[in-house]
Amino acid sequence: MIEAIDLTKRYGAKTAVDGLSFTVRPGVVTGFLGPNGAGKSTTMRMIVGLDAPTTGAVTVDGTRYRELPAPLHRVGALLEARSIHPGRSAFNHLLALAQTHGITRARVDEVIELVGLQPVARKRAGTFSLGMGQRLGIASALLGDPDTLVLDEPVNGLDPEGIHWIRTLLRRLASEGRTIFVSSHLMSEMALTADHLIVVGRGRVLADCSTADFIAQAAPAVVRVRSPHAARLSEALRAEGVTIGSDEPGVLEIAGLTTDVIGERAAAAGVTLHELSTRHASLEDAFMELTRDSVEYEAVA
Numbered sequence: 001m002i003e004a005i006d007l008t009k010r011y012g013a014k015t016a017v018d019g020l021s022f023t024v025r026p027g028v029v030t031g032f033l034g035p036n037g038a039g040k041s042t043t044m045r046m047i048v049g050l051d052a053p054t055t056g057a058v059t060v061d062g063t064r065y066r067e068l069p070a071p072l073h074r075v076g077a078l079l080e081a082r083s084i085h086p087g088r089s090a091f092n093h094l095l096a097l098a099q100t101h102g103i104t105r106a107r108v109d110e111v112i113e114l115v116g117l118q119p120v121a122r123k124r125a126g127t128f129s130l131g132m133g134q135r136l137g138i139a140s141a142l143l144g145d146p147d148t149l150v151l152d153e154p155v156n157g158l159d160p161e162g163i164h165w166i167r168t169l170l171r172r173l174a175s176e177g178r179t180i181f182v183s184s185h186l187m188s189e190m191a192l193t194a195d196h197l198i199v200v201g202r203g204r205v206l207a208d209c210s211t212a213d214f215i216a217q218a219a220p221a222v223v224r225v226r227s228p229h230a231a232r233l234s235e236a237l238r239a240e241g242v243t244i245g246s247d248e249p250g251v252l253e254i255a256g257l258t259t260d261v262i263g264e265r266a267a268a269a270g271v272t273l274h275e276l277s278t279r280h281a282s283l284e285d286a287f288m289e290l291t292r293d294s295v296e297y298e299a300v301a
């Protein structure tokens with residue numbers, strides 16, 4: 001479990017993280033979202049002791065990272081700036097890390113297999129593609145078999161097969177009871193991977209809830225109706241005070257009523273329906289809606 005209490009980081013006059021308080025629970029994948037510069041990387045760096053908070057604190061299982069007796073066994077991290085010697089093979093990189101932490105050679109073989117790097121394990125890491133480098137970073141994070149994983153943009157550079165692989169891996173690790181905290185810019189991917197979301201903007205928490213609730217609250221679903229008698233139905237529904245939009249002739253987009261109610265009203269008014277479907281907003285819609293005022297570097301139209 002990761003707990004941040006009033007976590008704040010200032011760089012001179014710049015406040016990167018501004019009084020963040022949140023809990024990342026075990027057993028689920030928690031996504032960490034926010035526009036560029038929102039403070040995600042800084043927060044993750046503080047979790048693993050690479051940056052010290054200006055005020056406040058963040059702990060893993062109740063202990064600050066620097067005070068953990070065997071940190072590699074407790075927290076695995078994949079952060080943006082990695083230090084992998086380009087002349088070293090993946091195997092030797094992992095072995096060196098293992099040897100300084102009392103981890104066996106068998107575990108090195110195990111994580112290489114787990115991330116699918118067997119065919120290139122003896123090749124120099126300097127020749128690796130971005131995707132292979134990500135897999136090596138994930139192997140390093142998993143080496144100590146930690147209960148908590150902190151991953152900053154782990155799907156960065158991965159192809160669709162790699163993205164699918166990491167989604168499956170993260171969900172499996174969470175189902176084993178581990179705490180998984182992962183940032184990503186790929187909204188569609190986060191919608192599929194994360195059960196819970198912590199959304200930040202300008203260093204503050206904007207939302208902390210389940211992915212489903214986040215989408216439902218920030219951008220509610222609308223019901224799409226197609227009918228040769230759209231105008232008649234629209235008139236019947238307006239009496240109920242609902243919002244009705246329309247992008248094309250014969251089509252209504254109705255917010256605030258379920259398909260059941262609309263179907264019943266249509267039947268009562270003798271209106272024929274050719275389509276009656278719920279259109280759920282995407283995580284991207286919800287994210288844009290929520291973070292609109294928190295985007296730091298907005299494009300000028």
Ligand SMILES: Nc1ncnc2c1ncn2[C@@H]1O[C@H](COP(=O)(O)OP(=O)(O)OP(=O)(O)O)[C@@H](O)[C@H]1O
Binds near residue numbers: 040
């Ligand atoms: N070492 C530093 N010195 C000064 N400012 C910094 C430093 N590190 C981060 N910042 C600033 O703090 C803010 C938060 O940065 P951070 O990298 O944590 O955001 P982020 O949410 O990870 O962004 P991105 O999605 O672009 O990676 C940014 O405005 C950034 O410019």
